[in-house]
Amino acid sequence: MRNIPDEVVRVENVSKEFILHHNRVDSLKRRFVGLFKQRWRPRHEHFHALSDVSFSVRQGEAIGLLGRNGSGKSTLLQIIAGILKPTSGRVTTHGRVAPLIELGVGFHPELTGEENIFLNASLYGLRNRDVRKRFDDIVDFSELAHFIDTPVKNYSSGMYMRLAFSIAVHLEPDVLLADEILAVGDAAFQNKCHDKIDSLRRNGMSIVLVSHNEQQVRDFCNSFVRLENGRVVESGTFKTRAVHSR
Amino acid sequence: MAAVSFRVPMPKTIGHPRIFASPPSGGLRSLLAYSDMLKNFVRKDIQVRYQGAALGFLWSLINPLVMIGLYIFVFAYVFKAGMPHYPLYLMAGLLHWNLFSQITGQSCDTLIANAGLVKKIYFPRLLVPISAVTFNVVLWLLAIALLFILYPFLGGKAHLSLLAYPLALLMFLAFTFGITLILSVLNVLFRDLKHLVDVSLLFLFWVTPIVYQYHRIPVHLRDIFALSPLVEYVLIFRGILYSGHIPDWHITGLAFLWTALSLTAGLFVFNRHADSLVEHL
Incomplete structure (x- = not known):
């Protein structure tokens, strides 16, 4: 194993402030007309998506970020992924972080499944030679061997998701950031997804799962953080967690 | 620009998520790690652009060839430019102009076109403009290769100054890349910039002595025309490929200055x- 400290994700006093634009100045025309017309002038409003959020994730731990729509949990996930920068506070992560915020990001419909595997994996920083080593595993897991050389525009949505999910779990991430997605496809395939994730966790992968569904979080995670209006209102651990053992 | 910045300044200590087991030590290092992504x-x-097209890659040649043919017709036959080897004169300037206008024309859209990606996955953002520039350069290589194949037949002679060509090209690309970076950022903030760029490119084409000769510009206007950085580059490329000598130091020096300025900014x-x-x- 790589040398990874016990704590793989550390979120310290993270706050995120968005500026809500009313009459956004997104064109030169607007800016110019705004000089003369009050109605066209932009107004800003500061919106606190996250306020002073702290928690940490240990190796092999699965933590659920619970909260209603708009509570800031997805923003937090984007900050951990490095997509957004916090306004203040600090996030440190160790190892490869694979954001599974949306499945099949970067898939091009005209490219074949095979080409998309290489394209998609490289977006996560994997070298082509490393993908080549995992290629058979990815195809086997997705059960798409017969279709791997056809363009993904001809895939059904289930096939599309299976391929995307298969790539994500074969990136061998140290931290998987998931937005409500931890299993795709039919019941049988979903079981396979669960088994794969459990085996990855036994090998030390950590999960941060964003969900508004408490049952889903209970099924997957051993601890949780509940967000409300961008603040942590509750955090704790679940007693019963069958699959995972350290 | 103040309208889009954070009210609270971001502290310098924000930890960047590490994508690799060994933390990337610098910008260049992490860019190299993503070189396969660029590829x-x-x-x-390229694949998507020419998929299903019978002539495939060759399409990228049709447009410049038609343009060259038309300019030769208009300037050499209708206006009687009366210049030896006009096709070579024209191509030396026009092909490099094409490279510049294609890259800058598309640069505005690159970040917006890849918005879905940028919002969902973290990778060094610089890769978006780099891949757009690389894509255009690859397509353009076919046209410039054609010029070098036809070079002896168009009246071009082998000079020592030809050795300076790769260096001049590199400098020109660096200049173009700098412009691309600025335009791609600005276009996100001002979405109608693209139209302004299109018009500017049209204007820039005609104030740059590409289809006509530099000395045809009235003397009192030359200083104004020379403000366009493209003038220096066109003079350099034509000097190397057509006249067989590298232009004076004040032209090359100015071009170098433009490159440094554009890339830094x-x-x-x-x-x-x-x-x-x-x-x-």
Whole structure:
């Protein structure tokens, strides 16, 4: 194993402030007309998506970020992924972080499944030679061997998701950031997804799962953080967690 | 620009998520680690663009060839430019202009076109403009290769100054890349910039002595025309490929200055805004 400290994700006093634009100045025309017309002038409003959020994730731990729509949990996930920068506070992560915020990001419909595997994996920083080593595993897991050389525009949505999910779990991430997605496809395939994730966790992968569904979080995670209006209102651990053992 | 910045300044100590087991030590290092992404990206763009086209890659040649044919007809036959080897004169300037106008014309869209990606996955943002530039350069290589194949037949002679060509090209590309960086960022903030760029390119084409000779510009206007950085580059490329000598030091020096300025400003603007751009896409 790589040398990874016990704590793989550390979120310290993270706050995120968005500026809500009313009459956004997104064109030169607007800016110019705004000089003369009050109605066209932009107004800003500061919106606190996250306020002073702290928690940490240990190796092999699965933590659920619970909260209603708009509570800031997805923003937090984007900050951990490095997509957004916090306004203040600090996030440190160790190892490869694979954001599974949306499945099949970067898939091009005209490219074949095979080409998309290489394209998609490289977006996560994997070298082509490393993908080549995992290629058979990815195809086997997705059960798409017969279709791997056809363009993904001809895939059904289930096939599309299976391929995307298969790539994500074969990136061998140290931290998987998931937005409500931890299993795709039919019941049988979903079981396979669960088994794969459990085996990855036994090998030390950590999960941060964003969900508004408490049952889903209970099924997957051993601890949780509940967000409300961008603040942590509750955090704790679940007693019963069958699959995972350290 | 104040309208889009954070009210609370971002502290310098924000930890960047580490994508690799060994933390990337610098910008260049992490860019290199993503070199396969660049390769896959460019390959994808080319594949998608010419998929199902019978002539495939050759299409990228049709447009410049038609343009060259038309200019030769208009300027050499209708206006009787009366210049030896006019086709070579024209191509030396026009092909490099094409490279510049294609890259800058598309640069505005690159970040917006890849918004879905940039919002969902973290990778060094610089890769988006780099891959757009690389894509255009790859397509353009076919045209410039054709020029070098036809070179002896167009009246070109082998000179020592030809050895300076790769260096001049590199300098020109660096200049163009800097412009691209600035435009791609600005276009996210001002979405109608693209139209302004299109018009400017048209204007720039005609104030640059590409289809006509530099000395045809009235003397009192030359200083104004010379403000366009493209003038220096066109003079350099034509000097190397047509006249067989590298232009005076004040022209090459000015071109070098433009490159340094454009690249520095471009990288500065891009790095400064790359992180917060996501919120505007």
